Amino acid sequence: MNFKNKNLQTFYVLLFGQSISLLGTGMTRFAVMIWAYEQTQSATALAMLGFFNCVTYIAASPFAGVLVDRWSRKRIMFFADLSAGLTTVFLLFTNLTGSLHLWHLYLTIGLAGIFEAFQEPAFNSTVSLVVPKDDYTRANGSLGLGRSMARMFAPVFAGLFQQTVGLNVVLGIDLFTMALALYGLFIIHIPTVQSEVKPSENFWGELRFGLDYIFKNAGLRNLTLSFFLVNLFATLTYFAILSPMILTRSGGDETALGIVRLAMGVGGILGGVWIIVWKNPQKKARMYLIATGLSFLICDVSMAMSDTVVGWSVAGFLAEVTIPLIVSPYFALWQELVPNQIQGRVFSTREMIQIGSQPIGYLLGGLLADNLFEPAMLNYVWVQHSFGLLVGTGPGAGMSSMFLFTAFFGGLLGFGGLLSKSIRQLDR
Numbered sequence: 001m002n003f004k005n006k007n008l009q010t011f012y013v014l015l016f017g018q019s020i021s022l023l024g025t026g027m028t029r030f031a032v033m034i035w036a037y038e039q040t041q042s043a044t045a046l047a048m049l050g051f052f053n054c055v056t057y058i059a060a061s062p063f064a065g066v067l068v069d070r071w072s073r074k075r076i077m078f079f080a081d082l083s084a085g086l087t088t089v090f091l092l093f094t095n096l097t098g099s100l101h102l103w104h105l106y107l108t109i110g111l112a113g114i115f116e117a118f119q120e121p122a123f124n125s126t127v128s129l130v131v132p133k134d135d136y137t138r139a140n141g142s143l144g145l146g147r148s149m150a151r152m153f154a155p156v157f158a159g160l161f162q163q164t165v166g167l168n169v170v171l172g173i174d175l176f177t178m179a180l181a182l183y184g185l186f187i188i189h190i191p192t193v194q195s196e197v198k199p200s201e202n203f204w205g206e207l208r209f210g211l212d213y214i215f216k217n218a219g220l221r222n223l224t225l226s227f228f229l230v231n232l233f234a235t236l237t238y239f240a241i242l243s244p245m246i247l248t249r250s251g252g253d254e255t256a257l258g259i260v261r262l263a264m265g266v267g268g269i270l271g272g273v274w275i276i277v278w279k280n281p282q283k284k285a286r287m288y289l290i291a292t293g294l295s296f297l298i299c300d301v302s303m304a305m306s307d308t309v310v311g312w313s314v315a316g317f318l319a320e321v322t323i324p325l326i327v328s329p330y331f332a333l334w335q336e337l338v339p340n341q342i343q344g345r346v347f348s349t350r351e352m353i354q355i356g357s358q359p360i361g362y363l364l365g366g367l368l369a370d371n372l373f374e375p376a377m378l379n380y381v382w383v384q385h386s387f388g389l390l391v392g393t394g395p396g397a398g399m400s401s402m403f404l405f406t407a408f409f410g411g412l413l414g415f416g417g418l419l420s421k422s423i424r425q426l427d428r
Contacts, residue, residue, distance in 0.1 A: 010130045010188045011139065017184035018123065019146030021081065024177030026154030028088060030261075031162045031170040032105050034254060037247060039102060047240040047366030052106045054358040056113035057351070064118040065348025066206045069341070073122040074190040078182060080119035085178040087111050092171040120351060125343035128335040129191050136332035137284065138276050144324040145272025151320075152265015159258045210349025213342065218422035220337065223285070224353050226423070227330065229413050230292055232357035233406040237300065238319070239358070240365025241399045249307055249396030256309045263313035267320030275324045284329035285426045286418065291329075293414025295322035300407035304400050307392045333426055365402070373398030 029049075036045055068076055087108040094100040131139040161169045214220050243257060250256040281287050299322065302315035338346045376383045377391075377398035384393050391400040417423060 010190065011127070013184045013188045014123070014126065014130075015142055015146055017181035018143065019150055020177045021181035022147055022150035023154055023157075024174035025084075026150050027158040027161070027170050028091070028174040029109075030155045030158040031167050032091070033243065034159070034162065035100075035167060036102060036105060037244065042244075042366075042370065044366035044370050045102065046244055047362040049105060049109055050235070050239055051359045051362040052110040053113040053116075054355055054362065056110040057117045058356050058359070060114040060117035061121075061348045061352035061355075062210070065121055065210055065345040068118070068121045068125065068344030068348065069206075070344075072190075072192070073126050073344075074185060074188075076118050076122040077126070078185045080115040080122070081178060081181055081185070084112050084115040084119075085175055085182075087115075088171055088174045088178070092168060092175070095167055095171070117348070117351070121344050121347040124331065124335070124347050125340060126190055128340055128343065133336055136335045137281060137328050138278070140328040140331045140335075141272050141275025141278075141324050144328055145269055145276065148265055148268025148272055148320060148324075150265075151268060152262055155258045155261035155265075159254055163254075206345060209342070210345040210347075213338075213346050214349060214353070219285075219426040220334075222417075222420050222422050223330070223333070223426065224350055226289075226292075226413065226417050226420075227354040228357045230326070230410070231354055232361050233296065233410040233413070235358045235361025236365045236368075237303070237403050237406050240362050241369045241402060242303075242316075244369070245396050245399035246312055248399065249394075250309070256312075259309055260312045260316050264316035264320040267317035268323055271321040271324035274321075275328045281329060283427045284333050285423050287329045288326055288333075289414050289417040289423070291322050291325035291414070292417070293411050295319060295326065296407050296410025296414060300403045300410060304391050304403035304407065307396075307400070337426070368402065369399045373402055377401065 033046055033049065036049065039045075091100065091104065091108055094104050127139055127143070128136065157173075158170050161173070214224055246257045246260055247253070295318075299315055299319035302318065303312065306312050306315055334347065334350065335343075374395070375398070377387065377393065378395070387401045387404070388397070390404065391397050
């Protein structure tokens with residue numbers, strides 16, 4: 001990427017800071033997920049962790065967008081990261097005193113969602129300040145690469161440290177990575193943007209600005225609604241029930257889950273590298289839709305039909321390879337089409353809408369797994385005969401069959417989206 005030296009340094013400091021912080025956060029979330037599963041043996045309990053994070057993120061997003069356009073984006077990122085670190089301090093204290101309970105996890109991950117609602121639009125709009133337009137897709141690919149590396153190593157490190165030295169060490173590592181990210185933000189200079197929001201303007205009116213901007217543009221509106229459904233189908237399976245499915249079908253083998261997560265991380269890294277070396281794609285909307293359709297059809301079917309660590313690893317690897325091909329052109333389109341002065345409000349509204357499906361997915365994923373698909377596969381012979389040839393039988397087979405449904409609807413969403421003229425015209 002051909003950035004000016006100063007902007008290049010700023011981008012890479014931001015990239016390193018976010019990636020290392022995500023590693024620490026990912027280790028903590030994996031460790032507390034295992035802790036929660038050991039306490040409850042419930043897919044719903046695990047899904048509720050994601051639910052509370054999403055609900056607070058959505059609720060805070062409109063307010064965050066207005067403030068991102070009014071205030072210094074560097075300061076917002078700094079204090080958002082610092083506040084998230086304080087929730088880790090709280091978890092560490094409660095665990096040290098032997099008073100950690102499941103509701104503590106729900107509380108802290110809910111607070112983290114609020115801080116992420118401020119950090120995300122501030123960070124995304126900062127990228128478009130320091131990166132030339134022609135490099136937006138590759139810059140987002142670099143960010144995706146950092147996230148994939150964090151996702152790859154976080155479960156491995158978290159499982160290793162939790163089994164050998166305990167949860168407290170995992171939480172301590174999270175605090176150390178947060179400190180590195182904060183230091184990186186402290187030493188860099190981020191260009192300021194002349195805000196179009198005057199302090200005297202009606203704050204509540206500004207809350208509606210992003211919504212009006214998106215829904216008056218048919219292409220952006222349909223693109224956002226498309227990603228809303230992508231998140232819904234992905235959350236139902238990969239986010240909500242993948243981990244409990246693997247733990248259930250492997251007899252609670254945390255190592256098996258770690259191996260699958262490792263394979264998924266490797267896939268994400270290779271997908272990120274692919275995007276980085278790819279010449280700036282001109283048909284970003286089409287690339288997003290085709291990659292979405294292929295990802296659901298191929299990867300979700302493969303995950304459904306697998307019942308071994310190797311099978312899950314291959315399916316997860318392929319799924320993560322396609323993620324950068326979906327999200328990088330998607331975010332690059334927004335960075336190209338939306339002026340930076342209003343990106344805080346528009347991006348926050350976009351996040352609020354597209355993430356809005358995740359709480360639904362988390363709730364439905366856990367409830368459907370525990371109360372419908374698992375009992376049906378265990379208790380009804382005709383269901384076993386209908387799906388057993390594809391997903392097998394026994395505990396966990398019901399969760400596996402859920403991937404067949406997301407494969408169908410997700411594939412339809414991706415390739416059906418090519419019929420939308422308003423989305424296709426975004427490429428022009």
